[in-house]
Amino acid sequence: MPRFSLSPRGLLTCLITASLSQAVFASDGPVTPSTQTATLNAAVLQTLPFSDRTDFESVSKGLIAPFKGQIKDAAGKVIWNTHAYDFLASDKAPASVNPSLWRLAQLNAHAGLFEVSPKLYQVRGLDLANMTIIEGDDGLIIIDPLTMAETARAALDLYYANRPHKPVVAVIYSHTHVDHFGGVRGVIDEADVKAGKVKVYAPVGFMEHVMSENVMAGNAMSRRAQYQFGSLLPRSEKGQVDAGLGKSAPSGGTVTLIPPTDLIAEPLETRTIAGLQVEFQLTPGTEAPAEMNLYLPELKALCMAENATQMMHNILTPRGAQVRDAKAWSQYLDASLVRYGDKADVLFAQHNWPTWGGERIRTLLADQRDMYAFINDRTLHLLNQGLTPLEIADTIKKLPGALDQKWYTRGYYGSLSFNTRAVYQRYMGFYDGNPANLNPLPPADTAKRTVEAMGGGAAVLEKMRTAIASADYRWAAQLGNQLLFAEPDNADARKAQAEALEQMGYQSENATWRNMYLTGAMELRNGVPPQSANTVSVDMVRAMSPEMFFDYLAVRLDSDKAVAHDLTLNWTFEDVQKDFNLTLRNGVLTHRAGLNPKAEAGVSLSRDTLEKISLKQLDFPTAMQKGLVKLQGNGQKFALLMGSLDTFGPQFNIVTP
CATH class of the missing domain: 3.30.1050.10 (SCP2 sterol-binding domain)
Structure with missing residues (x-):
């Protein structure tokens, strides 16, 4: 996941202080779903297996203690509130939400402490990611201590309120994204790490990639992550309902980091931790540049980190990151299937809910292997025929065969459209081969000339309104983008563009696409919001x-x-x-x-x-x-x-x- 929440803006600013002023535009609120949007969303109910309730059984299995309420920071500010999603209680999706996404949003709303299997527990729904707790002989092993120290502490407190109070003796970072390490000081003390009482495990390259993503490009990623996760949107039927991998990142809180004491460097490496054997499988270049799966032989439990979640993942995240290797991803999934498929009774990941039963585990791994292999190979097939990224994205409409009907391959977080373009970029770069695109004019210049060539702003606006009236929202948004880059203060154009984006957001099955559409619309109506609370990580600075x-x-x-x-x-x-x-x-x-x-x-x-x-x-x-x-x-x-x-x-x- 990568992901967004470090907010490294302001790091190392030395002498210069930024000032930011943004225009604020009056808002009349988001539009209602159009008749065409409502019709399209209703049709989804006939195309997917909604009668299959297996995931609803799995998401509640092993519940020990539900969590309903708030988590606050030291100043008393609410940074997590499960009640914000109480509107999801309705079984029927509103017309403003794709029914498939509504289903996922309901599943991800299950929060609490769960027993995955004896000695193995997860706290889910208290942050974007899951915190996994393993009961060892002489203490606890924690996999991925969430994004913020406050949510991680609340998760551990929930565990301690229902299980024996053993000390934490080891923390494992499965990979380099902040929602998998940022809460570490909520579960362990660095003094205990320095004294050798607690070990911190991570894949080789962990610190280098943490700094690369969260500092070097961190400012831009943080801003774009606001769109991807819908962090600025209200939680509502016309706002943010989910983030695909979970509800969202906490709003505020304290990002922390304790550097690892032990790096896993071999492709397969076994360690004894708290009396339990843990086999690590390195998977570099998959969901993160440095990532690893884990297998626990005594528990017959396979942790797939973020490599096999209950949905299609991103080959390139909209917030930005290094392009991932879809082929390598599929090959690592196959290696996991071969090595652990006949040994695992439960598969769990650091997002969403587990999968139980050998046959179901093997099928899930094989299906997700096939999904990423298809995305890679089909994109290469079409680019070798001369198709450009946008042409490829518009050609590959769905996954082949039975894959398209599996809930865990649906594009809730990653999408076929974005992922095929990412594969193209990995192999060919951003240039599509057309010399006209070698040195195009920048967006504002292109927009001004395009609008002029189309007869001026009034003519373009009329064409936008015609497109919206006929539910041609993609074309309306393209026209609106040109008009706004030519005339950014055109209030009528802002309103029309916001309407087109909102309708596409309402129709989207993909949580991140919905969030991006609706965030764009919100900023067109209200202006760019002022800087949110500065969450510069002291630990990140110290670790540099x-x-x-x-x-x-x-x-x-x-x-x-x-x-x-x-x-x-x-x-x-x-x-x-x-x-x-x-x-x-x-x-x-x-x-x-x-x-x-x-x-x-x-x-x-x-x-x-x-x-x-x-x-x-x-x-x-x-x-x-x-x-x-x-x-x-x-x-x-x-x-x-x-x-x-x-x-x-x-x-x-x-x-x-």
């Missing part, structure tokens, strides 16, 4: 190596400002006795280990001081006055470098230029 810090400085560097100001700078971390030299040349910042004897300036400070500056608890001028930062040589060179750094605004425009 000096090399990662300098890499991020290079990302923040405005090369236009810096291009004529070459310099060399030595940088010393006094407390850890590490030296680096930075070179600014051609508007590019690079770094090396060690000091450069020809450096024009030097700066010395401790890691602690850098962390405080990074978290805006201190600034460089104050630190220098207090003697916490020492400058040598030409101090203006250091000031020039700092003055060339940008701070990224967290709430940039998406549906308007």
Whole structure:
């Protein structure tokens, strides 16, 4: 999953503070479902096996203690509220929600402590992901301690209220997405980790990929994740009903991180943890760049991390990430099927609900293997015939054979449309081969010329309204996008575009597509909301190596400002006795280990001081006055470098230029 919730905006901002002002437009609220939308949604009831209630039996199986209520942070702010989804109680889907998605939303609303099998428990519905708790001989093993420390603590408290109070002796991060590690300080104390009382396991490459995704591209991913998960939408029949993998990410709270003590580096590796054998199966390049499945022989239980959930997953998430390898994904699923298919009595994952019974487990693994293999192979088949990404996406309408009728292959989170384009991108890049697309005009310029060529804004708006009236919402949205990028303050165009997006959102079976459509419509009606509460992770800053810090400085560097100001700078971390030299040349910042004897300036400070500056608890001028930062040589060179750094605004425009 990747996923969005670290909100690393503001990390390492040193000297520059961002300010953000957005226009706010009066809202008349979302539209009602059109007759055509209601008809299309009603027809879904005739195309899928709604009489199959197996998942409703599975999702409630083993319930020990339901959870209904709120979770609050230290300041008393509600960050999780199951009652926000009470509207899902109706068996009949409203016309504003695809019935298939309504069904999933009801399933994901089951929250509480569940016994998966003896010694194996899950807390579900207290966060986007699940927290798995295994009872070992001398303590508890926790797999994936959720997104926030507050939700993780609430999950562990729920377990302790119903089971014997054993200490946590191990935490396992199944992969690198924040909803699978961010709550770790809610379940363990770092002092116990340092004392050797608790071990933290993760796949090799864990820290590198956590930093890459959540810091280097974190600002943009965080903003786009607001669309993907519908975090800004009201929970309602016309708003957010689900996020596919779960209800949503917590709204606020404390993201934490304790670096792993033990890395799993071999393709198959067995460890004894809390008296139990745990076999790890590394699956790099699948749902995350660093990910692993687990098998527990004594319990005959197979944990598929996020590689086999109760739906189609993403080959490329809408929030952004590295493109995943659909072929490798299918091959790892097959390897799991071969190695564990005849040994497992229960398959559980870190989202959704478990699957019990050997035959059902084998069928699920085989079906999901076939699904990802089909997405990969069929896309390659069509691209080798010359079809472009959008043509491929419009050609592959559904999965082949019986796969299309399986609930656990439906596109609730990933989608065929997005996934086929992701496979194309992996093999061919974003360019579709047409020379007209080698160097197109940017969106705003294209829009202005297109609108002019179509007869002006009034003519385009009339065409939009005609398309909406005939339920041609895709075309209406394409027209509206051109008009809004040409005339972003056109209130009538905003309203019409919002209506088209809302109707497509109401029709969508995919939870993330619904959220993205409806979030876009909401921002067209109301403007971009102001920055949400800053949830900069102290642990994320502390976990950054000096090399990662300098890499991020290079990302923040405005090369236009810096291009004529070459310099060399030595940088010393006094407390850890590490030296680096930075070179600014051609508007590019690079770094090396060690000091450069020809450096024009030097700066010395401790890691602690850098962390405080990074978290805006201190600034460089104050630190220098207090003697916490020492400058040598030409101090203006250091000031020039700092003055060339940008701070990224967290709430940039998406549906308007």
